Amino acid sequence: MAEGITVKEALDLIVLNGIKVGRVIAGFGGLDNIITSVSVIEVPDATRWYRGNELQITAFYSIKDDVKAQVRVIERIAQCNCSALVLCHTGIFLKEVSQELIDAANYYKLPLILVPAELAYIDIITPVLEAIIDKQKREIEYAFNVQRKMNQIILQGNNIQVLAGSIAKILKCPLLVIDGNNAVLASGCYNSQGDVLLKKVLGDQELCKLLFAADEAMKTLPGTARYSVDIRKLTSAGKYLGKLVLFLDHALSTMENVAVNEACQALKLVLMQEMAKEEEKEKARREFIDELLYGSTPKREDLVLSRAENLNIKVPAPPVVMIIEFESYESLCIKDNRDKGAWDNAVNSFRDKSINIVKAVMVDEKSDCIVVPRGNHVIAIFSVDKEQSDYVKSVKKIGRRIEEILRKDGIVDFVIAFGNQYPLITDIHKSYVEALKTINIARVVFNQTRCVHVTDLGIYYYLPELLTDNGINEYIDSVLSVIEKYDREKEADLLETFKLLLFEDNVVNIADKLYVHRNTLLNRKKKIRQLLGEDPFSHPLKLNYQLVMLFAQLRKNWT
Template identity: 25%
Template sequence: MILQESGITIRQALEMDCLDKSKIIAGHNGIDNTITRLNIMADPDILHWVNEGELLLTTAYSFRKDDIELQKKLIMECSKKKLAGIGIKIYPYIDGLSKEVIDLADALGFPIIDLHYATAFTDIMTPIFKEIFNKQATLLQRMEAVHNDLMAVVLKGGGIREIIRTLKQTIKNPIIVRDHHFDEYIYHADRNETIDYKHLIERSSLFFENNHENKKMDTKTEKLDILDERSVKKVMIPIIVKGNVQGHILVWDIVRPISNLDKVALESASTIIALEFLKKSSVYEVEHRYKLEFFESLISSDERRKAAAISRGNIYKLDPNGWYQVLNIRLLNIWDSDKKKKQEPLDSLKAKFILNLEKILHHEQWHGLMISKEEKISILTMFSNEKESHHRTKKYGNRIERLCKEIFKEGNFVIGVGRNYGGLEHVYKSMNDADRAIEAGILLNKDKMIYFEDLGVYKILCHDSLREELNSFYQQTLEALVAYDRCKNTELLKTLQVYFETNGNLKKMSELLFTHYNTILYRVQRIKQITGRDVDNAEDRFDLETALKIMKILKCS
């Protein structure tokens, strides 16, 4: 990478003794071009091997005096190669460059220096090379000093905020670190600083959230940002952890232009911050693994394992005599196949959900555990007493549902809420309730959030241990009616369902089914004949309504 700070400008070179008798005759707008190397052209073919930033030295000996097009082609090619300029010994080989060549160089802003004929190339190259070398040595020293300062911060136990503070001493501009994995922004504001960091974070959030591909940018990127109705250059440096982009360093040139030295310092800082990210992720993963192991032991059917977990509950500030409730979130087909590439990975979404929910619930003085395993997130909430649990359950549930809808925008999730139980040893009961609430919600196509307490008779019917009995009861009551409909292509089952929906109001049934009243009467009689149960009999009516509920469970399982 060619650094402006590692060379000298054409203007500075012309002020040196070696060029005191030389002068720029064209391309004055490029007088501040940076020279990083020098080269000598004896043959135009050298243009195949020149590099950006070079000052090319030559004589007009090889110029054909009358071949203006060849001279123009040389200047054009030098400009395309982004050379700093060209120095030509014009005298005594030709009288001067043509006006066309001079005009072209002026238009391109490509400097042409008329070298004094008596100055040897070596007398030009040696002092300029020495000056460039000194600048590069100084630059390396500055870069090393910045790197050492950053490493000193880490060795003293400083975090990312301290790294930013140290970096700002060199860069002067506002710096924000975006952590994509933990969905947070880190910055350091000096006491007398007037930068609106909140606005910078809002702008950055729009940039990353509107297009998740922006989070994957793995090279240094420069863009224009609109701040206070003016364009400001923004530099973004990726922070790469284990081959993946986990965040970005963002810098705006609000205070002063961002130099190439600044960019090198930022790239150096990105590797150090990557180590901090890795350390933070590793600690988080270990903590989550221990939480998961503790939770699985707590709900285990192995009494010894459960007792050991209860004895360790104080590690997570869980009172053995507190009241507990489990809320489970199951993610279902989180992506449509055609949208998968446009959305965040599931692990990233889950991490984002957990981190955001922890922030929300922490504000609500929440106590408990939150764990994630595969496509399930479990939230264990502790209450000090039964009254508090009833008071705050709905409040927590509503916050969680809103966050789910915000983060899992496809809406492919179901939330099951277990009942409240006193004692840490009964957490497994609430866990089972929450799972059964989810199953009932999926089977019955209920709302996104299902409270086990609100399931009514389904709390009993959803028990796996009753599956055989439920199937037998269904066969004795409704199976014959279902078979009759299938064979005769009738709608007796639908008629029975509408009967219960309208509380047996035959007139309403007629209207809903768009069927004559007498036909409804006939169908009710046929239901009685086929099932052997009379809807006018309270016990038979209860059997039929219960059988309809069982049918939903059995057919949707």
């Protein structure tokens, strides 16, 4: 918003025959009040029409003999943030200015100005309004010129550092541009003293932390007596982009404040452009990593390596894929009926913690890695020493270290799985598919094991392929449907009981898990025998039904 002129400046404009005739008789503490408009008041109770920052003109015609009413006018225009009061035609209507009026003006620091009786209202209104309009015009022109300089820098494709340097020269102060993650994006100074100050600030970690955390201006920059700190937040559409930090050795003038506002607009534009570019790069990097995982990259190794280099991605070689699969908040809500938001936060926290742990362990193992989150998976592409004779032991050692740290959380269940290591990065998808398959099988076969390599599966690795056979699926359905039908009709829990009886021998432990008496469990076992028409708990039939349950669970995981 454009500003006006001060009361002190307005006094120079009140002239008669070329001579300054405005005389301040009270309220000297308000001479720096800003005037943006001029009004005439002759009605005592005109508060509703006051707009603030006005130079009020009056002859007190209607209250020339009422000192108390005159004092109330002073009180009201002061409370409405008016700038000053000019008394006209004194000696004609208002015979004298009372001490009470002077005291009130002094109390409210409202300049009380006397002018000669022969001076007309228009002689005050015209020059003051012309000066205000002229100043506002100059401010607009200045803002336009600053904006044009900023736009030229942006249109010429210069980076944010060049923009920061230009802003520093315009404002004649050192400055920093800090992004939304509290990283210094750019700095600017216009002389050697500013350069020394910036080096001192950036070299002091505690001072940097203070500036990064600060949201408001500082009267004094710690460690200096000369500089204050002005902080301007940079936001766009409600999104925090960063801030402009100015180190000032003087108070900003109106014009300089205009320049700061224009500079902030330019910085926001550049930051938004940079964010958009970075988002595009991140999207391209994400798509490239997904192509590696899904096997949709070109088969030529050199082309893939060249694309990775262009995206500034160092792909570990020879690569191996690790997947950490953790429970989704939906499954946690089903398992434990807590607030959905609480579980969502727990899962997000576990995911972020997993990423940081994987990165830290890989650094400690001196292994290059790429770590990305995908849904309820954290996926790591890494490599182990090519000279290792048994890389499986090496990767499982890494997995057990990660498992040990994650176990301490104890809230979210997880499985860590590894695929094989391959010589080419174009084969990453093979390791990824193996790791994914290993997780699905391990959750069924290795219920208590949290760290599994694909080679640990043995013959189980090939079981899912059998599920493509319609005959096997029909046989599984025929077995399960008998138990499931009984459960529906009797609201029983035979299927879960059947699973536990097939894979555990301790009847007491099974009864505890189902929260039933041992005799109840034995009755259920008897009912299962009756429904199936044979004893599924004795060999060789037991192995048959164990495979049925394994296939049923694998089928559920695959769908």
